Amino acid sequence: MKRFFFLWMVGFCLVINPQIQAQGPQQWLFIETDPMSTLIGARTLWLGLEPNKLPHFSLAANITMADFSNEIDDLLNPHNKGKGFDTRVKIGGGLAIDYFFQKQQEKWYVGLINLLFVNEISRNNQQTTALSHNIFGRAGYRWYPFKQKGFYVNPFLGFRFEYLPNGRVMLENQRFEAAGLQPFGSVHIGYHF
Numbered sequence: 001m002k003r004f005f006f007l008w009m010v011g012f013c014l015v016i017n018p019q020i021q022a023q024g025p026q027q028w029l030f031i032e033t034d035p036m037s038t039l040i041g042a043r044t045l046w047l048g049l050e051p052n053k054l055p056h057f058s059l060a061a062n063i064t065m066a067d068f069s070n071e072i073d074d075l076l077n078p079h080n081k082g083k084g085f086d087t088r089v090k091i092g093g094g095l096a097i098d099y100f101f102q103k104q105q106e107k108w109y110v111g112l113i114n115l116l117f118v119n120e121i122s123r124n125n126q127q128t129t130a131l132s133h134n135i136f137g138r139a140g141y142r143w144y145p146f147k148q149k150g151f152y153v154n155p156f157l158g159f160r161f162e163y164l165p166n167g168r169v170m171l172e173n174q175r176f177e178a179a180g181l182q183p184f185g186s187v188h189i190g191y192h193f
Helices: 002-023 035-039 070-076
Strands: 028-033 042-050 057-066 086-100 107-123 126-142 151-163 169-171 174-176 180-192
Touching: 028 057, 035 042, 035 180, 042 086, 057 107, 070 086, 086 126, 107 169, 126 169
Parallel strands: none
Antiparallel strands: 028 042, 028 180, 042 057, 057 086, 086 107, 107 126, 126 151, 151 180, 169 174
16 A cells, blocks of 8 residues: 555656646645644645646645544544444545635635545454545645745644445444534645645
8 A cells, every 4th residue: 555655646746747847937736744644543645736827726636544543533423433433544535626815825725625535444353345525625824934935834624524425334233424514624734846
């Protein structure tokens, strides 16, 4: 899985980089991650593009893997608390679009994130797989702490809505439920190339 993650990242950079150079110096390629999620068991990477023809917009693709503790699972999805499920994201990914109120994609923004996760759900000795779809609406602030644009901090708050596209999931006579609507927030860090 780590090899796939690395190859996906390198491939994306190789495909996008010549297009960026051909379109001029105002086009940005960026990479972003979520250190808060990493501390609790996730690995997530965002690769994005900020086209010079769309100076208010940021477009990004994500890849995620996660294996949280049972306490974090219960916090992220209280509908399954006490049911004995152990959940991990085998692989996930999606797209994000953000609209910045200022040109050059800095300071305040609003956006949408659309993610699909392939979840491995286990209970005692039984295991199944479930697809979940997450839609996030968010508002945030991209801050560059140094004079030269490069490293940035990206705190945001919003709501996520999770549902199971394939309907209900049963395991050992227990129903696994989607999280539904929840508040959500994080602080990402990133770098512009």
